[in-house]
Amino acid sequence: MAVDLSVQMGRLRLKNPIATASGTFGYGLEFAEFLDLSALGAISVKGLSLRPCLGNPPPRICETDAGMLNAIGLQNIGVDAFLAEKLPELHRIRATVIANVWGDTEEDYVGVVERIGADRRVAAIELNVSCPNVVKGGMIFGNNAELLKGLVARVRAATAHPLIVKLSPNVTDIVGVARVAVDAGADALSLVNTLVGLAIDLETRAPKIGFTTGGLSGPAIRPVAVRMVWEVRRALPKIPIFGMGGVENVENVVEFLIAGANAVQVGTANFRDPSLAGRLAGELAEWCAAHGVARVSDLVGTLRTRPREDHRFA
C-alpha cells in the first residue's frame, strides 16, 4: 500500500511530516553524515539573530529523568553569516529550510526577517517568542498578549514568507496565546518550546545550570505537549500545527498527529541519535500501511475523546 506522506501547511508544502526542531539540529549541515537532509520534511535551523550571539556562560545543560535542561542562551552565528555560509549549501542539497528567528526587541525580529527578505531558499520563517533562557526578548513576547500581537503583526507586515509562531508551554492558557498569534497573522504554530525547570546540585546547593533555570525537553514533556496541541486543534480547527516535545519514535509521531498536529519536529532526540529523524518518515509510512491509513493527513486531529461525565456524588 502506497502511503501519501505529504502535508500541506497553509502555503507550506512538506514532502513528509517529519521536521527537526530549532536548537537541536544546528544549521542542518552538521547532520549530513548521519542522514539525508533532503529527505526530511523540513529543517528548522538554530535561532538566528541580527548579530552573532555568544550565548550564556556554562554550565548550560544537565540531564534530568527522561530529558534534559538547557540554558544555551541562543548562541548563533547571526543571520548574515547564516545566509552567506550555510544557506547556499542547504539549498544545493535541496533541504527544506525553516529560518527560526529571534530578537531582544521588535526591531531586532523585523531586522532579521528583512535580511532574509524574499529569499526563496527559505521555505518559512519561524518566530521564536518562547525561549526561556534569555533575560530580554524570547518568552517575554510569547507570554504577553499585547507584546505578542504587536510583534507578530509587525513581522507579518515585513515578510511574504509563511510565518510560523513557536509558542511557549509556560502559560496558563495556550489557546488564548495561540488565538492572539493567529489573529495577528501567523500562518502556522509550533507547539511547544521547552518548559521552565530547575535542577539542584545537593552538595553545593547551587543550580546545576549557570542561568539558574533552564528549558526542560525530551520525553518527560511529551504528554504536556500533546495536550497543548490537542487544545489548540480543538479551538482552531484550520490552523497548521507543528507538534513537538519528546518525539523519540514513530509512535510518538502518530500520537502528535492524532492530537491535531499536521507535522512534528524532532528535537532533543537528535542529540541522542543523530540518524533518528532520517528514519522516521519511512517508519511512519510502514505504520500507516499496517493500519490502513492511505494518507498521513487522514490521521490529523482524529482523537476520539469520551464525554467527561460527573458522577463523583451520587
Next chain:
Amino acid sequence: MAVNETLRVLRTLHYDAAHYSLFLQAGTIGAATRPGHFAMLQAGDGLRPYLRRAFSIADVTTVAGVPALEFVVKVQGVGTGALGRLPEGAPVPVLGPLGVPFPTDDLGPSDRVALVAGGIGLAPLVLLARTLAARGLAADLYYGGRNENDVLKRADFERFLGPHRCRYATDDGSLGRRGLVTDVLAQALDGGTSYRRVFACGPLPMFRTLAALLERKGLDASFAMESEMACGFGVCLGCVAPTSDGRFATICKEGPCVPPSFIDWKRI
C-alpha cells in the same frame, strides 16, 4: 568522519567498585580513531540515562583476537553505572570517533614528550602512549591520583613507554611520590628536563596548575578537556568553555584536545 553504529560488549574488566574498562567491538570506528578522539555511548533504554555519555577512546586493541575499542570508566552516576553492568554481547549505540585529536603528526623520532594524567584522565593517554611508542618517540608519563587504586593501567603504560619513564604521585603516598603530579613534573622541569610537547588530561585544578607551569616554562602542550555533553558533535552547544579570545567554544567540536592558551582559565 564520525560513524553512528551499534557495537557489542566484548568484555568488562572491573578494577575496583569505582573503575572499569569496557571493551566494545571496534566496528568501523576503530580504524578511524586517533589518540585524543572520543565517542558518545548510549547506556540503557534511552529514558534513564537519557543522553549518551562522552568517553575518551582509551585504546584500540583486541579482545581474544577480536578488534576492540577500550573505554576506561570511573563510576560517577547513572550513565557510568549502567554501562558497567552491561552483559557481554549487549548492543551499545556508539557515535565516533569525535573531536580534535592530540597533535602528533609534527613530532619526529628525536622528540621527547610528556604525558600528564590525573585520576581518570589517563583515558585518552593510553592510545597516545601506544602510538608514540610504535613511532619510537621517548615519552615520560606523570600520573597522579588520590591513592593507588586511582592510578590505572600502569602495566600498559610501563609496557609501552618503559617502566623507568613512568612516574606516579598520590595524595596519600600509597603509590609513588606523596603529593601532586604537577609537583613531580615541575621538579623534573626545574632539573633541566624539557619536552617538545606536554599532553595532559585530568581534573580542572590539575589543568589550571599545569597551564600556569607550562606557560612559565614556555612549553607547548595539548590538553584533552572534559565537559558534560548532550550531542558530542557541535550542535547542542551545551559543552562550551570560555576561550581566551572571549568566545564560548564547544569542547566536543573545537576540542577536546586544545592548547592551554585556548582556554580562559580565569573564567572556566
